[in-house]
Amino acid sequence: xxxxxxxxxxxxxxxxxxxxxxxxxxxxxxxxxxxxxxxxxxxxxxxxxxxxxxxxxxxxxxxxxxxxxxxxxxxxxxxxxxxxxxxxxxxxxxxxxxxxxxxxxxxxxxxxxxxxxxxxxxxxxxx
Amino acid sequence: xxxxxxxxxxxxxxxxxxxxxxxxxxxxxxxxxxxxxxxxxxxxxxxxxxxxxxxxxxxxxxxxxxxxxxxxxxxxxxxxxxxxxxxxxxxxxxxxxxxxxxxxxxxxxxxxxxxxxxxxxxxxxxx
DNA sequence: CGGTATCCTGCAGGATACTG
DNA sequence: CAGTATCCTGCAGGATACCG
Numbered sequence: 001x002x003x004x005x006x007x008x009x010x011x012x013x014x015x016x017x018x019x020x021x022x023x024x025x026x027x028x029x030x031x032x033x034x035x036x037x038x039x040x041x042x043x044x045x046x047x048x049x050x051x052x053x054x055x056x057x058x059x060x061x062x063x064x065x066x067x068x069x070x071x072x073x074x075x076x077x078x079x080x081x082x083x084x085x086x087x088x089x090x091x092x093x094x095x096x097x098x099x100x101x102x103x104x105x106x107x108x109x110x111x112x113x114x115x116x117x118x119x120x121x122x123x124x125x126x127x
Numbered sequence: 128x129x130x131x132x133x134x135x136x137x138x139x140x141x142x143x144x145x146x147x148x149x150x151x152x153x154x155x156x157x158x159x160x161x162x163x164x165x166x167x168x169x170x171x172x173x174x175x176x177x178x179x180x181x182x183x184x185x186x187x188x189x190x191x192x193x194x195x196x197x198x199x200x201x202x203x204x205x206x207x208x209x210x211x212x213x214x215x216x217x218x219x220x221x222x223x224x225x226x227x228x229x230x231x232x233x234x235x236x237x238x239x240x241x242x243x244x245x246x247x248x249x250x251x252x253x254x
Numbered sequence: 255c256g257g258t259a260t261c262c263t264g265c266a267g268g269a270t271a272c273t274g
Numbered sequence: 275c276a277g278t279a280t281c282c283t284g285c286a287g288g289a290t291a292c293c294g
Contacts, residue, residue: 021237021238021241022163022234022237024237024241024244025233025236025237025240025241025244026162026163026233026237029156029157029233030156030157030158030159030162031157031266031267032157032266032267033267035153035157036149036153047275047276048275048276048277049275049276052276059267059268059269060276060277060278061267061268061269061277061278061279062266062267062268063276063277064276064277064278065266065267071251072247072248072251072252073244073247073248074243074244074246074247074248074250074251075244080276084275085275085276086274086275086276086277087275087276088275088276088277095240095243098236098240099236099240102229102232102233102236103233105229105232106152106153106156106229106230106233107149109152109225109226109229110148110149110151110152110153111148113152113222113225113226114148114151114152116201116222117151117152117200117201117202119201120199120200120201121199121200121201123201124198124199124201125199158286158287159286159287160287174255174256175255175256175257176255176256179256186287186288186289187256187257187258188257188258188259188287188288188289189286189287189288190257191256191257191258192286192287207256210255211255212255212256213255213256213257213294214255214256215255215256215257
């Protein structure tokens with residue numbers, strides 16, 4: 001065993017080894033819209049236009065890019081119903097749901113602590 | 128009540144109201160280094176140079192910026208020991224620890240699913 | 255050791271226009 | 275309706291040099 005047994009995150013944390021596992025996932029969570037999209041899909045499948053309206057501020061370009069990227073990672077499933085006009089639905093995959101659960105925890109945290117954070121910022125900025 | 132009772136995240140999700148709560152926090156988690164730093168501090172206080180070495184790839188500028196920002200948000204506490212050479216320690220605040228716990232969940236998820244994600248990407252890219 | 259201060263660049267992501 | 279194709283810009287963040 002050459003070190004790094006079990007889930008030894010702390011020491012391989014930011015290295016850009018070919019196998020750097022963290023960056024990949026963190027970038028996914030880190031980008032501007034993925035978390036928002038996943039959270040929305042957490043309450044059930046949505047059409048493209050529903051997402052677009054719900055998120056409000058996202059460009060068509062970024063919504064598509066985000067969805068494609070989530071699909072590529074196997075987190076979201078895209079279903080096309082070739083009617084006219086076409087209808088496209090997006091839903092979390094089972095794996096996507098497990099990530100969505102984590103994300104949900106994050107959002108809950110944000111809700112619960114935003115007052116504290118805001119206050120802390122004011123204090124900090126006053127000095 | 129004009130709508131939006133309790134923690135009604137789903138509908139106010141991306142709006143840039145003056146009070147948009149989510150973006151603030153997500154940006155914090157979303158930036159390139161915060162999550163990494165917080166996770167490191169999750170295993171106990173660290174000196175500046177320890178963090179720098181542990182993260183490997185982070186620039187001095189970004190480490191300082193990240194730490195200042197976490198401090199501003201009341202998530203990390205900075206302790207200066209004015210010896211010579213100076214010694215500066217960083218530790219999670221109690222609130223910081225609660226966020227660190229969420230982050231930790233995210234990282235665990237990443238560890239557990241990176242194979243699946245990698246495989247999914249290969250499949251997707253092959254078409 | 256633990257930072258600032260500058261300068262510089264890539265690219266995330268917005269705006270806009272067109273399409274099956 | 276659900277996208278693609280382009281063009282364009284701000285700023286996150288790297289590199290480098292200097293300091294108490």
